[in-house]
Amino acid sequence: MSDPDSEAGGEWKELQAEADAEGKRLDQWLAAETAPDLSRSRVQALIRAGAVLHGGKPITEPKRKVSAGERFTIELPEPEAPEPEGEAIPLDILYEDDALIVINKPAGLVVHPGPGNWSGTLVNALIHHCGTSLSGIGGVRRPGIVHRLDRETSGVMVVAKTDRAHRALAQAFADHGRDGMLERAYVALVWGAPQRASGIVDAPLGRSTHDRTLRAVVSSSRPDARAAVTHYTVLARYGPGTPEERIASLIECRLATGRTHQIRVHMAHIGHPLVGDPAYGRAFRTKANRLPSDLAEQARAFPRQALHAKLLAFRHPETGETLRFEAPIPHDLAELIEGFNRL
Structure with missing residues (x-):
């Protein structure tokens, strides 16, 4: 996955x-x-x-x-959970056919059932919407799921509705788009600004030794180390001064791999954690003290990591056609970015 x-x-x-x-x-x-x-x-x-x-x-x-x-x-392991049931949770559907469905996932929606979230998930919504057409390869708790977004990350996701589509899409994500047919782009609002307009973070990830629900950059020799590569481009820098003096910046991240929390960990690793990130950006919360009082209050109150999956492109598993989907930046993040734009 x-x-x-x-x-x-x-x-x-x-x-x-x-x-x-x-x-x-x-x-x-x-x-x-x-x-x-x-x-x-x-x-x-x-x-x-x-x-x-x-x-x-x-x-x-x-x-x-x-x-x-x-x-x-x-x-x-957690005890086996009951099979999830369909729930009438609204879906923002960008595309749908007999093989797959593409949705714009809102922040706050968990992808699949798990501890503390056995209902109210995207899987529950999909079961209600798609009925028995969902692929079963992912298991009863993850029918059709071929990739995930964090609970508080918004944006484009594709879900398989047939076993054939599931196999093809899962393989595409496992290959991380090496054939050039998978494209993923995210926008992130981060503290500070990289000096270079673009760059690559190539740093393996593994479980954090302090909290096993989190990830950390680790030595490649560790048994659980997984290769992780993120390409980033600076879209805008906010605040006065030289690049290293800027308060924040808007970054586009494109994934060459897809590891748990990859963008969040990699940006923190190079000294630019995401605004609002409760796990990897806590030490940078004092950066808000440099902001005007109204924007400082807005940034401190932002309840999630400022990350949005804006683009997903892939080859249709049935027709071979290249499909490309973009999801607009959600209102809460757009308002926060607009506040930084006024600096």
Whole structure:
């Protein structure tokens, strides 16, 4: 699954190996310790997914031998959720045919059910709208979903309605548009301004060691490191002075990969986190002190990361035609940008 989005894991449990665990395989010992909740095959899958830690670092080899006294932490999966039901949630539909549907997702709408959001999601809305036509490849909790946007990110999304469309679109997103037939562009309002008018952030991402629901730039040698590349272009700089003295800027970001929180982490990594970002921009909130009082109040009150998926282009999985969709910047973000335009 691709595109920026967070997905909280389950409960973390710490286990210590006693003397009788000496020399046992890690998957064998963990399966015994967590029985009957987890089977050995499930434990093996969790290990390979990086959900078992030793000394704070993931272990990905199920055959690893256990030594007495060692402590391991395992992320227990969430209990199986009930199958989502259709809900009459309005959809802003940009395009629809028998194979797929393209929507303009509003900020605040969760894409698929998960902990704390078992209803009221885009999936619930799609089930109500599409009925039984949705593709089942994504599983009962994610029918038709081939990519995601964060809850508070607005913009263009495509959803598959048939298995054939799902396979083709999922492959296109997995390939990150290497064939040139997938194009994704976002606009972001960020603190400060890059000196260069355009650039590339090439920095691998992995789970944050401080909060596993978040991502961080990590060493490429880490087992969970995933390549992540963002191309950015400065559209406007706000405030007086040289580029490095500007208060904020409007950036267009184009994705060469689609990792969880990619744009948010990459822009923070180069010193320009998104305005309103509660996870990666908290340390920059004092930047608002440099703004006129009315704009400062508006920026502090902005309830989400200032990020919008404005463009999505892809090849239709049935006809081969290139489809291109743009979603206008939503009213709340447009008002905030207009405030910075007046600086």
